Amino acid sequence: NAGVMQNPRHLVRRRGQEARLRCSPMKGHSHVYWYRQLPEEGLKFMVYLQKENIIDESGMPKERFSAEFPKEGPSILRIQQVVRGDSAAYFCASSRSDSAFEQYFGPGTRLTVT
Amino acid sequence: QKEVEQNSGPLSVPEGAIASLNCTYSDRGSQSFFWYRQYSGKSPELIMSIYSNGDKEDGRFTAQLNKASQYVSLLIRDSQPSDSATYLCAVSEAGGSYIPTFGRGTSLIVHP
Numbered sequence: 001n002a003g004v005m006q007n008p009r010h011l012v013r014r015r016g017q018e019a020r021l022r023c024s025p026m027k028g029h030s031h032v033y034w035y036r037q038l039p040e041e042g043l044k045f046m047v048y049l050q051k052e053n054i055i056d057e058s059g060m061p062k063e064r065f066s067a068e069f070p071k072e073g074p075s076i077l078r079i080q081q082v083v084r085g086d087s088a089a090y091f092c093a094s095s096r097s098d099s100a101f102e103q104y105f106g107p108g109t110r111l112t113v114t
Numbered sequence: 115q116k117e118v119e120q121n122s123g124p125l126s127v128p129e130g131a132i133a134s135l136n137c138t139y140s141d142r143g144s145q146s147f148f149w150y151r152q153y154s155g156k157s158p159e160l161i162m163s164i165y166s167n168g169d170k171e172d173g174r175f176t177a178q179l180n181k182a183s184q185y186v187s188l189l190i191r192d193s194q195p196s197d198s199a200t201y202l203c204a205v206s207e208a209g210g211s212y213i214p215t216f217g218r219g220t221s222l223i224v225h226p
Binding site: 031041042043045056091095103104105106107108 | 216
C-alpha cells in the first residue's frame, strides 16, 4: 500500500492519559500535515512538518499538543492529559516537495476520550 | 483571515443530472484550488486540482475557476448515487507554506 498510513485507526483514552497518533507519508513525500475534524465541522489545520523540522504549528493548541517528524520513522502527534474536547478525527496528509500543493490524506485516527 | 465559503447543503439532485457545487474565497493571492470528496466516516480524497482560469475536465468531473470573481466550482455530470458525499473546497496561495484553507463542505445527495 503506497498511500498515507495512520495508526491506530481508533483510539480510546481516559481523561488525563496521553494519546500518540502516528502517520507514515506516501512514498516519495517529505511533507506532512496534521488536521483535526470535529463532527459536522470542517478540517482544521494543526501543524505542518518536514523531516526533523516543524514548519508551521500555528493551528496547534499551545498546551498539551506536540508533533514531530524524525529523520527515521513516522510523524507523531502527541496529546498529553487528554480531555473530552480532544475527541475528534485526526487526519494526516502528505505531499511531495516539488508539488507541495496537492495533499493526500490518510484514513485518520478516531480519538475518543472517556 | 482567509476564508473559503461553501453552501452546506444538502444539495439534492436526481440520478443522471448535473450537480453543481460552488465555492468562493477571500484571498486574492490564492493560486491553487482543490476539490476533495469525503464520504461519511472516511478521509478526504483529492478528486480535482486547478491552477489557472477556465475549465479542467477529468472524466465526469469539471472544475471551473474564475480568479477575477474569486470563485471556483465543481460540476459532476451524470451524477450517480455513489457520488453522494461531502465535497470540500480547498484554496492555497503560491509561495507560502502550501497550507490550504478548507471550506466546511457541501453535502451532495444523488437520489435514484
